[in-house]
Amino acid sequence: AQSVTQPDARVTVSEGASLQLRCKYSYFGTPYLFWYVQYPRQGLQLLLKYYPGDPVVQGVNGFEAEFSKSNSSFHLRKASVHWSDWAVYFCAVSLDTNAYKVIFGKGTHLHVLP
Amino acid sequence: EAAVTQSPRNKVTVTGGNVTLSCRQTNSHNYMYWYRQDTGHGLRLIHYSYGAGNLQIGDVPDGYKATRTTQEDFFLLLELASPSQTSLYFCASSDVGTGGRNTLYFGAGTRLSVL
Numbered sequence: 001a002q003s004v005t006q007p008d009a010r011v012t013v014s015e016g017a018s019l020q021l022r023c024k025y026s027y028f029g030t031p032y033l034f035w036y037v038q039y040p041r042q043g044l045q046l047l048l049k050y051y052p053g054d055p056v057v058q059g060v061n062g063f064e065a066e067f068s069k070s071n072s073s074f075h076l077r078k079a080s081v082h083w084s085d086w087a088v089y090f091c092a093v094s095l096d097t098n099a100y101k102v103i104f105g106k107g108t109h110l111h112v113l114p
Numbered sequence: 115e116a117a118v119t120q121s122p123r124n125k126v127t128v129t130g131g132n133v134t135l136s137c138r139q140t141n142s143h144n145y146m147y148w149y150r151q152d153t154g155h156g157l158r159l160i161h162y163s164y165g166a167g168n169l170q171i172g173d174v175p176d177g178y179k180a181t182r183t184t185q186e187d188f189f190l191l192l193e194l195a196s197p198s199q200t201s202l203y204f205c206a207s208s209d210v211g212t213g214g215r216n217t218l219y220f221g222a223g224t225r226l227s228v229l
């Protein structure tokens with residue numbers, strides 16, 4: 001069955017440090033992959049998306065993600081974290097065979113230390 | 115920019131109570147969705163619709179009804195609320211493209227407490 005796994009429920013980094021949030025997906029078709037961010041007391045917002053093509057995609061606020069078919073992964077990265085990045089990050093996959101179907105991971109809480 | 119508005123933002127009811135959550139989108143999107151968000155589960159799809167009068171069952175539909183009255187408005191109904199339905203509810207819309215290009219636009223959420 002299709003699934004998205006975010007192995008880290010919580011990640012803590014110091015402001016200015018680099019960041020990687022991990023995402024693994026399970027799907028045998030063509031995956032369309034997304035990272036969404038949920039700031040405190042807000043809904044989810046799209047951070048970036050991957051459609052088949054260049055494996056490295058750029059998003060807002062300096063975020064980027066890299067798709068790896070061999071590893072079934074779509075990890076999110078940022079070179080220098082800011083305190084305002086404190087949020088919950090969700091990885092998601094949209095299926096090519098059922099376009100309405102978007103499967104979310106359980107989310108990773110990012111805590112930023114001053 | 116896409117806009118999805120949910121009301122109320124917070125709701126408290128008692129077990130067995132009747133609750134209606136409202137959602138309106140002004141994006142002219144065809145698809146609308148109701149999700150619930152719970153710690154340890156992420157987002158789970160309750161119901162969705164691809165147009166006025168249409169309703170499709172999601173992954174966790176038990177105890178929920180939904181109705182899409184217009185392209186803009188989608189309602190989630192809990193007719194006999196239970197404590198297990200205490201959750202954060204999100205509405206979303208999308209203009210589903212071909213091949214899974216399904217970018218969702220979310221509302222700010224409704225926090226429901228069932229006592």
